[in-house]
Amino acid sequence: MKILYFAWLRQQTGIDTEEVEAPGEVTDVAGLLDWLKTRGPGHAAALADLSAVRVAVNQEFAELDAEVAPGDEVAIFPPMTGG
């Protein structure tokens, strides 16, 4: 699975893109985020407050109960502030 981090999530994790192999029990966004927190203190800090975080799976906005599978592109970012 390919994980992308944007804005302050990129800064806190220190990573813009990482390739991960999540364990088999990770089947949805919530499970993935929980598992990503265990990858290090930067990840744990960045993902501590999930209300401040938005997710896209394969470039579509996704809720916490959306399914994820190996091969997916999952992006994690704060609420958008464009325009």
Added chain:
Amino acid sequence: MKILYFAWLRQQTGIDTEEVEAPGEVTDVAGLLDWLKTRGPGHAAALADLSAVRVAVNQEFAELDAEVAPGDEVAIFPPMTGG
């Protein structure tokens, strides 16, 4: 009094501007329009349907009961179609 005609009112009267001396009993817009009708068949035709006509006195939109006096600039025109 200076009378200005615009758009099809100018075409029907054949006049863009005329200087007139209205009789003393003409004191408001309605009276002025009634009197202008008597100035010729073009005027009569142009002012036959007052619902199709708008008036400005001294460059301010005016209703039929607005006062007019010698020296005023009175413009007569159809509803506006700018923009």
Added chain:
Amino acid sequence: MAVRVQREDFDPGNELERLSAGNHDIGGVASFVGLVRDVAGGEEVSAMTLEHYPGMTEKLLAEIEAEANERWPLEASLIVHRYGRLAPGDRIVLVATASAHRHAALESCQFLIDWLKTKAPFWKLEESGSSGEKWVAARATDDRAAARWKQSSDKDEAAE
């Protein structure tokens, strides 16, 4: 704040550039450019002549621009309206408003163009190859569009 009534064409890019130049309080510039269409009411239009009331036009445009500046926190505003004979595709009017915030710019721009359509002393004469010359009639939809900008105090009274 500026108002111009002119026969000559204008350059929207230049006008917008000048409107916001050097003012870093501006977060958004909204604009509307009106163009001559080659069809109106189902009929082909080959040209159009805009007549106006010199003097009153400039006075009214300045008044309505001042009203927009009272109702919205604008950093800059511009109205340019042409008169004379125009061909399809030609520019007729430019309204541009600039503000710190986008809604003030967008709303005041719409307010000004709605107002121009019904209250500015301009009259359009359309020329058609098939049916000659015809003065454009005022449209009820334009009156309704202008009416919705009545001040909220007026609206409150109407609702009571």
Added chain:
Amino acid sequence: MAVRVQREDFDPGNELERLSAGNHDIGGVASFVGLVRDVAGGEEVSAMTLEHYPGMTEKLLAEIEAEANERWPLEASLIVHRYGRLAPGDRIVLVATASAHRHAALESCQFLIDWLKTKAPFWKLEESGSSGEKWVAARATDDRAAARWKQSSDKDEAAE
């Protein structure tokens, strides 16, 4: 219909000219240009960096532009959004819509910019001489502005 996401500046005059060129069915072109302000939330801003999600940004912009073209009878539309480091006064975004009738152009332009503020994957990092770098927080007023464009079928349900 066109969407561009680019680091380079754009020329609003050129873009507007190209949008309507040769199409005499167009009666009005509405546009909005967003600019970098030198102040935000009471603090001085010396520069801003726009980060985005390459690929998803273009896809979403194309989708929302297609939605605007379904909801309004548009003759042409354009979204240009920049990314990278920008200074106060720099252009950020251009939205332009063209239609036979002015309200379709004006409303769809406002729809697109409201949508861009909340749904396009862009993030702003502001730099201030006094307090360093800060990611801009999303604003509730922007969410409300985007929410009012929900399709009328949604609104009807909400009203029941």
